[in-house]
Amino acid sequence: xxxxxxxxxxxxxxxxxxxxxxxxxxxxxxxxxxxxxxxxxxxxxxxxxxxxxxxxxxxxxxxxxxxxxxxxxxxxxxxxxxxxxxxxxxxxxxxxxxxxxxxxxxxxxxxxxxxxxxxxxxxxxxxxxxxxxxxxxxxxxxxxxxxxxxxxxxxxxxxxxxxxxxxxxxxxxx
Amino acid sequence: xxxxxxxxxxxxxxxxxxxxxxxxxxxxxxxxxxxxxxxxxxxxxxxxxxxxxxxxxxxxxxxxxxxxxxxxxxxxxxxxxxxxxxxxxxxxxxxxxxxxxxxxxxxxxxxxxxxxxxxxxxxxxxxxxxxxxxxxxxxxxxxxxxxxxxxxxxxxxxxxxxxxxxxxxxxxxx
Numbered sequence: 001x002x003x004x005x006x007x008x009x010x011x012x013x014x015x016x017x018x019x020x021x022x023x024x025x026x027x028x029x030x031x032x033x034x035x036x037x038x039x040x041x042x043x044x045x046x047x048x049x050x051x052x053x054x055x056x057x058x059x060x061x062x063x064x065x066x067x068x069x070x071x072x073x074x075x076x077x078x079x080x081x082x083x084x085x086x087x088x089x090x091x092x093x094x095x096x097x098x099x100x101x102x103x104x105x106x107x108x109x110x111x112x113x114x115x116x117x118x119x120x121x122x123x124x125x126x127x128x129x130x131x132x133x134x135x136x137x138x139x140x141x142x143x144x145x146x147x148x149x150x151x152x153x154x155x156x157x158x159x160x161x162x163x164x165x166x167x168x169x170x171x172x173x174x
Numbered sequence: 175x176x177x178x179x180x181x182x183x184x185x186x187x188x189x190x191x192x193x194x195x196x197x198x199x200x201x202x203x204x205x206x207x208x209x210x211x212x213x214x215x216x217x218x219x220x221x222x223x224x225x226x227x228x229x230x231x232x233x234x235x236x237x238x239x240x241x242x243x244x245x246x247x248x249x250x251x252x253x254x255x256x257x258x259x260x261x262x263x264x265x266x267x268x269x270x271x272x273x274x275x276x277x278x279x280x281x282x283x284x285x286x287x288x289x290x291x292x293x294x295x296x297x298x299x300x301x302x303x304x305x306x307x308x309x310x311x312x313x314x315x316x317x318x319x320x321x322x323x324x325x326x327x328x329x330x331x332x333x334x335x336x337x338x339x340x341x342x343x344x345x346x347x348x
Binding site: 165 | 241244307312319321325333
């Protein structure tokens with residue numbers, strides 16, 4: 001089941017149907033969405049270790065948004081960012097509901113992993129579409145960073161599946 | 175050239191020649207070494223963005239050391255940790271010398287990437303050697319976390335190779 005915080009977007013192959021300007025706009029929108037998702041999640045999660053990790057991800061996405069805006073600024077000087085209504089891959093939205101138990105957290109982390117994975121592949125595709133070595137390098141940077149997030153989330157996900165051990169090993173609880 | 179902060183260890187295949195107790199000891203030693211390496215590096219690096227990232231890695235390795243000591247404690251209760259003198263893969267040591275320019279930083283980050291990659295593979299091998307599902311899960315956790323570090327470092331590495339762009343995009347400098 002797809003949770004309400006996630007909207008399944010277009011498949012990655014659809015990337016070719018958009019201009020670079022639109023794709024950068026989508027990327028900026030996705031970073032903002034991911035940040036708001038992680039930020040809202042830190043407020044719902046009570047496990048200190050996980051709260052800190054998710055807070056770190058929120059800060060990272062903020063930096064990526066700023067970096068993408070600078071890239072956009074150099075590629076389309078003086079233009080406002082165009083935000084297409086479509087998006088490639090899952091789009092994360094803020095968590096408004098109360099979370100009940102660890103299973104809710106596990107489900108959300110699984111979707112965040114999916115979003116990070118698609119984001120990593122999205123930037124790798126953009127690398128092929130931009131024209132200069134420096135722009136390609138920036139896309140590789142963003143792709144690698146998203147892979148970093150993906151593996152960080154995957155690690156937590158794996159351990160959360162065995163809650164008893166997680167709480168024991170992470171010194172969670174009273 | 176191998177920098178003085180790095181000692182090339184045994185190839186990964188040699189893992190089979192050690193007991194699980196020795197391998198966990200090596201892992202703990204490697205986490206301590208990685209932490210001291212990153213900690214010393216934060217004191218040498220003047221690029222704020224990178225300083226923070228490396229500081230985050232140092233904190234992560236500290237948590238891994240603690241987690242491994244808890245795992246060791248559950249597997250070999252009451253025993254002191256055995257630290258073999260050998261180590262699998264590159265071992266990071268504190269950076270004592272002054273760094274001159276960005277190339278020195280790039281070289282060190284490349285080696286740190288190598289060490290993180292081997293660490294990720296090392297834990298994946300340990301996953302096959304431990305006997306219960308919960309221990310396997312912990313090894314997957316550690317392996318995934320090291321892959322996370324690897325991609326984080328790879329991202330910075332890629333961008334540092336074009337220093338002019340790095341400083342422009344990361345707002346480095348006065």
